[in-house]
Amino acid sequence: MRIRWWPRSIRWQLLASLLALELLSIGLFAVLLVRQQTQETASRAHTRLAYEATSLALQASEALQQQKPGWIGLSVKMMGDSPTVALAKVTDASGNVLFISKGDADQAKLERVELKQIERMKRSAPGCFTLSGDRWECTDAIYTGNALRGFAWVTYDKFWMHVQIDSILRSTAIFGVIWVMASAILVLVIGRSIAQPLSVLHRGAAALMNAPEDVSHFPLPVMVHNEIGDLIETFNRMVASLAEQRAGLNDTLSLLDSMLANAPIGLAFVDRNYRFVRVNQIFADLTGVAITRHLGRTLQDLLPENVAPAMEGAVQRVFANDEPVRNLELNGEGRNPRRPLTWLISAYPVRTTPTQVRWAGVITLDASDRKRSEEALRRSEKLAVTGRLAASIAHEINNPLEAITNLLFLLRNFSELGEGAQQYVAMAEYEVRRIAEITQQTLRFYRQPTQPARTTLSELLDSVLSLYQGRINSLDLRVERDYEPDLTLFCFAGEIRQVFANLVGNAIDASTAGGRLLVRARRSRNWKQPAQEGIRFAVADTGAGMRPEIREHIFEAFFTTKEVTGTGLGLWVSHEIILKHHGLVRVRSRTAGQTHGSAAVGMGTVFEVFIPDDPNFFAKPGNAAEPQAGATATA
Template sequence: MTNTPQSATTPDLTPDLLRVLETLPDAVLVLDFEWRFVYANHAARRISRLSDGELPQATHWQLYPQAAGTEIEVFYRTAMESRVSARREIFYAPFDIWLDITLQPVSQGLALYYREITEAKRTEASREAALRQFHQVLEASTDAIVCIDRQWNCVYANNVAARLLQGNPVGKNTWKDLPGNLEEPFYSNYWSTMVHRTPTEFEAYYPEPLNIWFKVYARAFDEGIIVFSRDITAAKLADQAREAVARRLQEVFDITSDGIVALDRNWNYTFLNRRAEELMPGKPNLLGKNFWEEFPAAIHSEAGSYHRRAMEEGIGADFETYYGEPLYRWYAISTRPSDDGIVFFFSDITERRKSEETLRKQQELLNEVQQTARVATWEMDFITRELTFGQGSYPVYGLPLGEIDSISKFYSVIAPRHHELIREKAAEAARTMRPVTIEFQALPPTGESIWLEARAQAIAADGAPRYLQGITFDITDRKRAEAAREAAARQLQQVFEVTSDAIVSLHRDWKVNYLNRRARELMSRVDGLMGAEFWQVYPELLGTEFERQYRRTMETELPSEFEAWSPVSERWISAETRATSEGIVVFFRDITQQRESAEVLREQRELLAVVQRAARAATYNIDLKTDVVTFGPGAFEVYGHPFADLTDLAAFRKLRSPRHNQAVADAVALAKRTLRPVTVEFEIQDRTGEPIWVESRFQAIAEDGVPRYLRGIAIDITERKRNEAVLVASEARYRVLTELNPQALWMGDAQGNITYANQGFLDYLGRKLSDIAGLGWLDGFPPEERDRVVQAWTRSVETGADYEIEAPIRRAADGAFRWWSLRALPVRDEAGVILYWLGVGMDIHQARTAAEALLAQHEETERQRAELETVYETAPIGLALFDPVEFRYLRLNERQAQIVGLPKEQVLGRTLTEIAPIEGLREMFEEVAAGAPIRNRLLEGAVASSPNEHRYWTVNYFPVYGPDGKVQAITAASLEITGQKRAEAALIQSEKLAAVGRLASSISHEINNPLEAVTNLLYLIAMTQNLPEDLKLYVQMAQSELARVSQIATQTLRFHRQAVSRTSVVASELIGAVLNLYQGRLANSSIRVEARYDSQTHILCFENDIRQVLNNLIANAIDAMRNGGRLVVRAHDEVDTQGRKGVRLTIADTGHGMSPEVLARVFEPFYTTKDLNGTGLGLWISEGIVQRHHGRLRVRSSEHARHHGTVFSLFLPCIPTED
């Protein structure tokens, strides 16, 4: 039965139903018609905050008076009175929770089913707030936003979209109601985004009735697509206007009589008008070319300096210059700075013949230039003081030029401090009749400040200066840039001098051109450093990280940051390098102290982490204001939960045992009150529900006199608590067990006097404890044994050595002497002084008499076990033992380890399918685990250690049953029959090869006769007189090819015929025949043969057998060189280590080579790397043939990237030893 709190009127529920109700996550509460509690399950007591004892006698409204008069009371009373079930979500303010309540009238009153939904409500409120905020963001967007579902209906549009589309499109169809979307590119892009879910971006014109240019971004989302549109009509119209102006300007430029050239800041031609190309007939196709490369003579000329000044300083110039080869012309050139470089206008003034049309066009061009370059041309009459401006002049003075028609009005907009300077320059121009230049400031009524540069020259009339003509440029931007640059330079210099970082500037020739104050303090050898080469002053830095990073920045202009040890200052330096136009700047600081501090801090943290793990402890900090808990680095998870789950005190309260809550609260209060260390022990549950005891030592840390933090350490004392409990229980058990123990237990003091014996020992002796005090205990031993026993005891007491002796003791019940084993050990204090002796005695009479029989039985058992172990380990079949659940290896013999290709220790504990992932194998073991043995079944596949080798086994699997009749293990016996299977396949293959050989021999024999006839006919044709030379050539080619066919046929016959006796042959004959056989294949494979025969020694051998060996070796070499290579064949005389004379044949290729694993198995039968194209018998047979000739066949190979290939070395004695 459950101990659920119930009232006297609890519903008649079965124990099973009560247990079910107790485990429900939802709360179940029953109230009678008087509103008294009838039943409450565990969840109801928790949510309603009821105690675990008896249900309260008070009514619901008495227990919860805050609910009276609220919607809860109305809800409850309506359901009670109407007897109709109802459901509602209600917020209960006193508990600050939301509840989902279902009311169900029952026979005893009203049943309440409710659950807490506070978190769900909060999440829903957050989601609604986020949706409102998102909606506000969409409505505040300056772009039109429209959402279209997968049926192409508009489901959302913000205000901007409704305004641009001249109405809210929500509910309308994209195609039917907004037909403009059917136009391209709207239609294809929308379909692409909807179907392929890929974003699209485009600009398009939306026709009537909108007539708007849109920039459109379409993006896919789960329910359709979102379209972001922006009205770019104004920008489009502006672009079109600009394009029209550009076209008109291009037309003007193309018909102007002056040449116009634009250069970018890399001095490359970006524009030439037609006239420019005409005026430079010797320089066609200049676009994209470099000005200085095309006109190298201009580099050091006056024209070059004017162009550079315009490019670099933004100062234009007008000049005339002569261009030599290939132009040989004079040009009048005006160079002006532009945003992208410079523009210069030039004309051919060699003959100075310009027509009025040319002047008009130049005036038009000048107007455009003045507006573009912010230039005004003017003329001042010295006599009338009138001032007139050229047509198209730019209003450089900040107000319309028509308002400045006299010198007095001119001075009204000029800064007063420049009036006298202007008068002096005008007088100088009149006096010298030479050009003058002046810079001055204009202050128009608009309040702005304008800087101007004027260039003027006096013009004479009747021998006297009459006019002053000139041009004025707006240089405000240049002046501002110069002022800003000067201010920035001053400020930067001040910052550099007061900064805590050292700064060094290095020129591209590595000479030092700046050091700030901090650099002079940190660096040594600073005297004479300015202007010196850096690496000569500091050669210790060559080859260090400093040189590498400095040179990297200097060469690539990429910044770098690094930390390195400086051998100059013997300090750690943090440095940053930045490229400048003249070299690099290095910012650096001394970080030696930070590095040392960081290293000490790292070591301390590592030590703290080790200590915490070793002590099973965790340091922590609790913020008393926020209840946030943080743990120190390396802390041990003493609470049995990840620290990520323990972020605040609420998480701890859920884990802590309720019975310790008060103790913990008292300890925290004490710590806050005293600000002294406090210790408390409490129990928690880990993630598996197991209890953990924790000792927490902490201290409150105050801020402004108020406790703010709790900092401390938590230690896992679970083991200590268990040991304490075990110790208490052990003491009680020990006292009982001591008295009940059938063995003799006794104690003696440090002097050897017996002070205690258990009751069993006293009963055996028939004495009381007082009887055996002193030396009274010796009476139980036979007289002849007493001296030996007491001497051994005395020696142990005097020396402190363990006391151990076997002796007979009389049994009081029948007076018989029985053999006992007596043993005692001293118990010492911390200083090593003996406090007392503890002894034990055991009746070994039966064991002593049965010892010999037991020893013999044990020896026989060990012998049988050793025999079985030997049989198991040396069995020629694989034996193994598996667990019946996961099929893991429990045991295996050496043969089984050889089968799987792994050492035993790498196999034990791993599953069957890890070692042998063979299809159907696990299903076979599942059959055996179900009790069905498997006998003599064929298994084929590959093991994990050799995945590319297909093998075969005969397997037997049997279940091993335990005493309970269940399968406890599975035994496995595996006999590998791979060799047998391969032998069968090889036998079939050899029969096929033999048949092919016989067929080849027959074909070769049959074609020899017609070959001989054809050969004779060709010979007769060749002997014919007056045969044309071309026919003679064809006949010779036919004879050569026919001879090769005949040779191949002859070699085929020789290969097939089995020699019955040895023949004498030289190496060149053996190798040459095989090479001739492969001549065509070698040529087609792009393999170059290098054969050299340094031996004419005759070898006595079975010629065809040796040819077969050479055939296998050369064929393998050709197969290894799929992409061509070299085949090297050598033969030379040699004397082997046994003194036998012979010939060594070497065959080497430049193929891919063999790995050590392949090389180790190359002579094994049936081992091949050619898949279905090889039998794996060639080298095995070849080695056997060589052994029958008492020769040796060796191989070496390499897979090196550069030196790869294989070399076979064959030694054959001239006269082999007879078998």
Template sequence: MAELQHILTAASEMKVEPTIFSADGHNIHQLKTFEFIVADRLVAQELVLLFEEHEVAGEGISPAIIAVTRPDTEALPTSHQPGCNFDGLLTFPMTGTQVRAQLSAIMYAHCAFAKRYSDAWRELQLNRRIFRSITAGISVASATVPDLPLVYVNPAFEEMTGYTRAEVQGRNCRFLEGNERHQPALAIVRDALAHRRKGVAVLKNFRKDGTPFWNELSLSPIMDDEGHLTHYVGIQTDVTKRVDLELALRESEKLAAVGRLASSIAHEINNPLTSVMNLNFLALSTDCSQETKNFLVTADRELKRVKLITEQSLRFFKQSTKAQSTSPSELLDPILDLYQSHASNAGVTTDVRERPSRPLVCMESEIRQVLSNLVSNAIYAMQEHGGQLSVRSRECGMWGNGREGVLFTVADTGTGMSAETLSCIYKAFFTTKGIGGTGLGLWISCEIIERHRGTIEVRSSQRPGASGTVFQLFLPYEGIASKTEVADLSRSLRSPSSTLRSVLEH
């Protein structure tokens, strides 16, 4: 009783309201409201274990646990021995002054520790919230365990890959590579791991459902206070759109280079071709057998055909710098000439119907690019089984605004497109041609049509015996739009409400 009285007196002098409770049936939430607890050694040990479980679970700092011991009890482990987690000891007999001094010293140390613990815990919680809110994927791998297993991934990583934290924990992140185990960029990752330094690599990875994506991995080593490597942190960013754009731009540069080369070749062919045609003409005027003249006439006809192709090629690749007046036939004829052999090789017959029309004011090379894309797509749709390519042009008016212009129709009897494909054909990088397509043709075509205040519509069928696709392109006679008009037109370009007043037969 004297010991208890000393403790109560000391607590009162420290301006702490004392509470006496029974060791049986104590509630953890009630106990956590105390600043410190003084108990016999066995009870104190139970409380230490109880509070440690809650601290591991992240439930904050526990009150100071002070064990009471006497000389006649078994020796307690010192603070240097394992298992001794008391915040302090009171070894009786002690005077009231000694108890007060000892409690004051214990509580001073405990409060200082509690403040540091609380600050560290708040910082840890903040870091966790930051990790969970970052939109880039974050993964942490242990460097002290063989094969660098993952020990943490944030929600963005789970969303990006489709794998949950439980599914990836303990695994090396190479499972994201699928069968792509020989990517050149992996050499950057291996070099960074071998030399324990930072590295950035763009890797082809696969989501849980097998969908590929391009992952920009930023790898960084984490050291402890003694400079020993403990972990690797990886930041994953989905850069699929950027990589696709870079690939498309490279492909576009290749196509542009091929176009310039073709134009240069056509230009260089013209001069010697003209000389050969002149020589052939002179040969026809000389005395020679009828059989020889027949050969020369045939040669002259083929030379004229070659000259027509080169002239059409030069016109096709000529870039417009300003709007100019041109007829529908001047837009279509070079394209049909260029694709004639391609269509023949694919077993495609061409049916062309052009009705007289007023000239269009447009960027000639841009509109030719749109029509070329529609014709080439139509031939591609029929390359396996052949078919018929129908090309039409006629004057037409638009409902609602009274604008007049020219309606171009490009139709094929190919396999047709599904509703899902139709909903995606105007999106950048969407293609049905595999590695043979860039997915930019119709996307760029839409931009060109917007600038010319035109519209484009498509209908397609996959019905057996009646499959095919029809594209209809309307261009007003005065078609070049200003920049402010383009913004308004872009919202209604693909709207089903922009219906043509008259529709050409398929």
């Protein structure tokens, strides 16, 4: 563990630096002061001591000259009482103590150092020296005339020097403590005024980093009016402008998000590795994979096999040329193999900087339905043209047919005609009648009344069956017509004919050779609302039947199992017509797989249609818009 010896807060750092600096300088100052004071005091003490020794020597010499040696003792005593003098004494020239300020003179003896001084003093001026125990002493010779009579000795009391230095040190210490305390308080106050706003700023910045959306802590309080205060103010302004920018950005993002989510086209963004970065719901519907599962997966991973390379090519061109690719038609096989898909795509570069293309945006439009409806439209247009042609041919055939009929009539009455020839004429007449009937039916089929009218159903259903007579014959189907000749229905005859043409057409398509085809029409009641009267129809075949998963979709536009020949519009149109007539339709069907026991028994399909026979439905304008019926499919 690392020991942190240096404080982390500005306040304590300032305080610590200041204390260190001040203690160092005060210490240094004290040392220098003590040294200087010691030297000065010492030199002063020496001077004084020398003076005192000389003064004692003079007093002693005076006393000797006055013949009053007793005075010397007095002078020694007085000198000894002086506060800076520790000891004063007078000796004779050989160093025997005669007078001493403290103690007994007889007992006192000079030290070896002092004895050495006697030798020196005999030759030169008064001198000072250091005694054992770090004491200072000065001595001077006592003369009367030229005769050396003795020496005066004065020892310095060092206690005084210590007292002086102690007092200086004490004053310095008191001053130092006051100085350090005052400056510490000052530093704490200044440190606080720097550290507090800085820590407010720090907390604000940290809060902004943790929750950039939350600006409730702002503006930060500006508690000082200096550079730090200015910094906080600038920070507050910066946060406010950031919040404004973020709000603007959020608005733009929500706008873009809502566009992405609600645009009625597939939108996808792809990076250079053909990986999805983002897609919208419509695009996810196209790929059949959840939006979230697109992220990071490639076009190859998620798009239909034959579409992915083409889309990759478009994206690659966008990155290579930095230009959009527009209206590219991609055709392929979708999830449902029976419904080929057609996508119209445009790809464009998405730049995050003016020079760098970061992603490619791909706009995808599912044009499969449009393509199929165009195809169906083309086919139905062809049928319509063929129909009109058939009608006009039928019309044109009528005139020569009438002529032939008349001629045959005349021929039959020819007397020379043998019996065999008569028979041939009768056969010819029969066939010509059939031709006439076919032309009549054809003409009726294409003559579409624009108003609803009471229609004889036997005629209508006969015309439908005769239209398919050729296929019925070739499949050798047994047709059962179960309807009264005078049964009528108030309806749009052309449209109802179309319904049965389609139901019978489908039944024949599903039938195999030798099968049965039942067409029934009866006056009856609505199976959902028994109060309602009308006509109940049935078209039943003994054909292949439908599996439930097919039966579910048969009323959808473009749903067909007849790859090439079917448009998948027949039942869809029929259902619309039935709804327009406020009718109902239901289906029962059974396939080979569903029949138990011997195959083909009970196989087939029954379409039941109910159309109410009520002219009021068409009289009331509001009614046609809200059909009360629907389709049901039952097994």
